[in-house]
Amino acid sequence: MKEKLETFLDETMANIGYMLGKPEVVYPKEAGHADYMSSTALAIAKQYGKTPREIAEAIVAKMREQLPPYISEVEVAGPGFINFKLAREYFTGIVDFITKDAENYGKSDIFEGKKVIVEYTQPNPFKPFHIGHLMSNAIGESIARLVHFHGGDVVRANYQGDIGPHVATAIYGIIKRGKGIVGTTTSEKAFYIGECYVYGNAHCEADPTVKAEIEKINKKLYEGDPEYKTLYDEGRAITLEAFEALYSVLGTKFDRYFFESEFATKGIAIVREYEAKGIFEESEGAVIFRAERYNPKLHTRVFLTNNGLPLYDAKEIALTVAKFTEIHPELSIVTTAVEQKDYMAVVTEAIRQMFTVEKYADHMEHITHGMMRFATGKMSSRRGNVITGESLIRDAKEAILDVIVDRGFNDAEKKEVAEAVGVAAIKYSILRSGIGTDIIFDFDKSISFDGDSGPYIQYTATRARAVCRKATEAGIQASLDIPTNSTLAIEQVLERFPLAAERAIKNREPHHIASYITELAGAFNSFYAKEQIVVVGDETSAYKVAVTQATATILEQGLYLLGIKVPEKM
RNA sequence: GCACCCAUGGUGAAAUGGAUAUCACUACAGUCUUCGGAACUGUCAUUGGGGGUUCGAAUCCCUCUGGGUGCACCA
Numbered sequence: 001m002k003e004k005l006e007t008f009l010d011e012t013m014a015n016i017g018y019m020l021g022k023p024e025v026v027y028p029k030e031a032g033h034a035d036y037m038s039s040t041a042l043a044i045a046k047q048y049g050k051t052p053r054e055i056a057e058a059i060v061a062k063m064r065e066q067l068p069p070y071i072s073e074v075e076v077a078g079p080g081f082i083n084f085k086l087a088r089e090y091f092t093g094i095v096d097f098i099t100k101d102a103e104n105y106g107k108s109d110i111f112e113g114k115k116v117i118v119e120y121t122q123p124n125p126f127k128p129f130h131i132g133h134l135m136s137n138a139i140g141e142s143i144a145r146l147v148h149f150h151g152g153d154v155v156r157a158n159y160q161g162d163i164g165p166h167v168a169t170a171i172y173g174i175i176k177r178g179k180g181i182v183g184t185t186t187s188e189k190a191f192y193i194g195e196c197y198v199y200g201n202a203h204c205e206a207d208p209t210v211k212a213e214i215e216k217i218n219k220k221l222y223e224g225d226p227e228y229k230t231l232y233d234e235g236r237a238i239t240l241e242a243f244e245a246l247y248s249v250l251g252t253k254f255d256r257y258f259f260e261s262e263f264a265t266k267g268i269a270i271v272r273e274y275e276a277k278g279i280f281e282e283s284e285g286a287v288i289f290r291a292e293r294y295n296p297k298l299h300t301r302v303f304l305t306n307n308g309l310p311l312y313d314a315k316e317i318a319l320t321v322a323k324f325t326e327i328h329p330e331l332s333i334v335t336t337a338v339e340q341k342d343y344m345a346v347v348t349e350a351i352r353q354m355f356t357v358e359k360y361a362d363h364m365e366h367i368t369h370g371m372m373r374f375a376t377g378k379m380s381s382r383r384g385n386v387i388t389g390e391s392l393i394r395d396a397k398e399a400i401l402d403v404i405v406d407r408g409f410n411d412a413e414k415k416e417v418a419e420a421v422g423v424a425a426i427k428y429s430i431l432r433s434g435i436g437t438d439i440i441f442d443f444d445k446s447i448s449f450d451g452d453s454g455p456y457i458q459y460t461a462t463r464a465r466a467v468c469r470k471a472t473e474a475g476i477q478a479s480l481d482i483p484t485n486s487t488l489a490i491e492q493v494l495e496r497f498p499l500a501a502e503r504a505i506k507n508r509e510p511h512h513i514a515s516y517i518t519e520l521a522g523a524f525n526s527f528y529a530k531e532q533i534v535v536v537g538d539e540t541s542a543y544k545v546a547v548t549q550a551t552a553t554i555l556e557q558g559l560y561l562l563g564i565k566v567p568e569k570m
Numbered sequence: 571g572c573a574c575c576c577a578u579g580g581u582g583a584a585a586u587g588g589a590u591a592u593c594a595c596u597a598c599a600g601u602c603u604u605c606g607g608a609a610c611u612g613u614c615a616u617u618g619g620g621g622g623u624u625c626g627a628a629u630c631c632c633u634c635u636g637g638g639u640g641c642a643c644c645a
Binding site: 024026027028029033037039042043045046051052077078079080081122124127161164165166169260283284285286288296297298299300301302303304305306307309311312315337338339340341342343345368370371373378382403404407421429432433434436437438439440442445448449450451452453455456458459460462463466467468469470471474499503507511512515518519522525526528529530532533534535548569570 | 572573574575576581582583584585586587588589591592593594595601602604605606608609610611625626638639640641642643644645
């Protein structure tokens with residue numbers, strides 16, 4: 001519609017001699033003025049030496065000569081805005097489209113025929129899966145779904161750090177504490193390993209001999225020394241299994257797992273190869289890359305340590321090569337917290353200098369999100385100052401179980417509802433704000449049930465569905481034959497779903513979807529409170545049911561794009 | 571020290587350079603007891619300071635202040 005109006009405006013202006021620039025039609029920030037508006041007259045007034053009002057009047061007069069059927073009214077307002085009001089039938093057409101072809105409403109071909117890797121979550125075996133990983137998972141999953149929604153062929157990837165000093169530190173801790181891996185369930189064992197990591201770190205910081213010992217373990221792990229193999233394999237399997245349980249609860253299914261251990265040797269080889277070609281150089285025994293040579297904003301980073309071990313940087317290069325040579329994506333997206341921004345820029349610069357023929361760097365995108373932090377400061381898994389993803393989900397579920405005690409659910413339903421709603425509350429609290437901003441973790445807010453929250457939208461969707469069921473029972477079939485204006489406000493919001501979906505993917509900002517569905521849910525709830533929908537004998541009831549059905553559909557679609565499930569009842 | 575990011579009601583956030591800056595929470599006052607109350611309606615309060623660009627700035631530029639992040643062997 002936006003494009004249609006723009007073309008119409010453009011043609012009209014050309015007709016009467018205003019040829020400067022391409023006019024833009026936008027959705028007004030504040031509802032009530034118009035369905036769409038353009039401020040083009042204000043922009044060009046000066047160049048034509050006329051007042052904006054004059055120009056706008058002229059354009060509107062010309063438009064009125066042959067108004068297309070989808071516009072019911074066009075007028076000049078304020079200093080020279082051109083306001084468009086759309087025809088009633090146009091909105092009915094939107095509802096009709098959603099009812100018939102819900103799957104395709106709001107889709108675009110932005111990623112049509114393109115393969116896109118989205119890498120996200122990236123927890124490290126032997127370390128706790130904390131709420132920061134939850135944040136990365138929520139954002140990455142939503143981006144993946146948005147890419148798919150807009151025609152892309154998505155490969156969900158997860159890169160897990162199963163080697164390096166953090167692993168050595170955890171193993172040191174397990175050995176020193178001397179009881180093996182304590183715990184009966186996988187989850188308990190994984191938790192214990194996380195504690196051992198914290199224990200190891202505390203000792204490492206306090207005592208240099210411990211540090212040396214951990215370094216020795218690290219080196220042996222890289223060499224595949226059999227001394228630690230059993231413990232390593234066991235610990236790795238336990239933490240990975242615990243992660244897997246979480247992915248399942250969160251609704252993520254990865255297509256491809258990458259492990260850091262796969263890229264250690266390859267990372268060394270590739271850095272050595274390009275060291276010979278002059279991209280990397282030796283300094284104080286380490287192999288480094290001087291990124292500031294190519295871009296003054298970047299800095300020098302070490303890729304191989306002075307004892308020849310590959311750092312994250314070196315492994316990242318090998319990982320990138322593997323992604324492109326195995327999967328051949330058009331675009332490779334990596335989402336991480338913002339603290340890795342400069343680091344990733346340096347690695348990308350190295351890749352740009354290395355692969356001048358393949359040009360991998362041109363197909364890489366790094367999306368950074370803010371960090372989960374406490375009011376008192378940064379979370380640190382080294383110090384054990386974290387909230388684990390599992391405990392947060394568990395607490396959220398318990399809070400929900402309190403709410404649903406007397407709703408007649410059996411135990412299995414209770415568990416299912418509590419999980420769906422709990423995860424929704426957490427995910428929504430992450431996705432409702434722009435991904436760039438840090439989130440100060442607040443338990444009550446992260447599991448809020450009312451107002452601007454995940455459960456509020458889930459509730460609205462299930463309620464709308466319940467109304468539709470009621471309508472069927474009452475023998476009322478959804479139909480658009482006899483429209484009513486009582487649903488117009490909802491229809492106006494439904495009309496904008498494609499805009500929200502487009503903005504969300506173009507800017508890589510899922511929160512546009514969250515804001516949108518909140519607005520839609522609000523519009524529906526206001527309507528619901530005022531109007532009886534299912535009324536036998538009311539000839540407009542069928543229309544209201546159709547709008548209710550369309551609303552439920554779009555709420556579900558929006559929640560899906562945020563990675564949130566809608567329970568049947570709640 | 572250098573680089574990058576951020577600053578919006580009491581709190582958390584939204585706003586593609588456009589009209590009177592929007593929402594939620596909190597507080598207070600109501601609706602209602604229904605097609606599912608995890609609902610609806612109303613009231614209160616806001617763009618860190620100073621310059622500039624623009625017909626028009628929360629948004630762009632400069633500067634100051636305050637916060638965050640990164641910067642050689644963690645990931």
